[in-house]
Amino acid sequence: MQDARLMIREAKESDLPSLIRLFAADVMGGHGDTADPSAYDDYLRAFRTIAASPEQTLYAAELAGEVVGTFQTMITTTLTGRGGSAMIIEAVQTRADMRGQGIGAAMIDFCIDEAKKRGMRMVQLTSNAARKDAHRFYERLGFKPTHLGFKMLLK
Numbered sequence: 001m002q003d004a005r006l007m008i009r010e011a012k013e014s015d016l017p018s019l020i021r022l023f024a025a026d027v028m029g030g031h032g033d034t035a036d037p038s039a040y041d042d043y044l045r046a047f048r049t050i051a052a053s054p055e056q057t058l059y060a061a062e063l064a065g066e067v068v069g070t071f072q073t074m075i076t077t078t079l080t081g082r083g084g085s086a087m088i089i090e091a092v093q094t095r096a097d098m099r100g101q102g103i104g105a106a107m108i109d110f111c112i113d114e115a116k117k118r119g120m121r122m123v124q125l126t127s128n129a130a131r132k133d134a135h136r137f138y139e140r141l142g143f144k145p146t147h148l149g150f151k152m153l154l155k
Helices: 014-025 037-052 103-118 132-140
Strands: 005-009 056-063 067-076 085-094 122-125
Touching: 005 103, 014 037, 014 056, 014 085, 037 056, 037 103, 056 103, 067 103, 085 103, 103 122, 103 132
Parallel strands: 085 122
Antiparallel strands: 005 056, 056 067, 067 085
């Protein structure tokens, strides 16, 4: 059951060390994230790019003064769907010791509510094909696996 004290807010630059630790702890993701101090400037540059974008927002889920989760949203508008806009949810992470407590569901519910308020046509996300537990989680929340995604790593 979600703790009523959970606060979801826009991430601040001071959250960066906690956010980096969340991503670095994710060995299944395969993103090459690291808490090595030599990589900090890369994360800071990315954080500032996201913060400066009117179409992207990075969030932190905070409980008892600690960052316990994060996610990012992006808004895209296409000609398909009669020019409809969609919210894309990315980089969803809950701290490993806090999983199963409703934090992930609260973060996704926050996204859905925000998308509805903004008149979005849909919300969408991708999930690593190996994350079977995550797929069941997203399906429980009402997402349908309707498309197949492709990626090409360039560096």
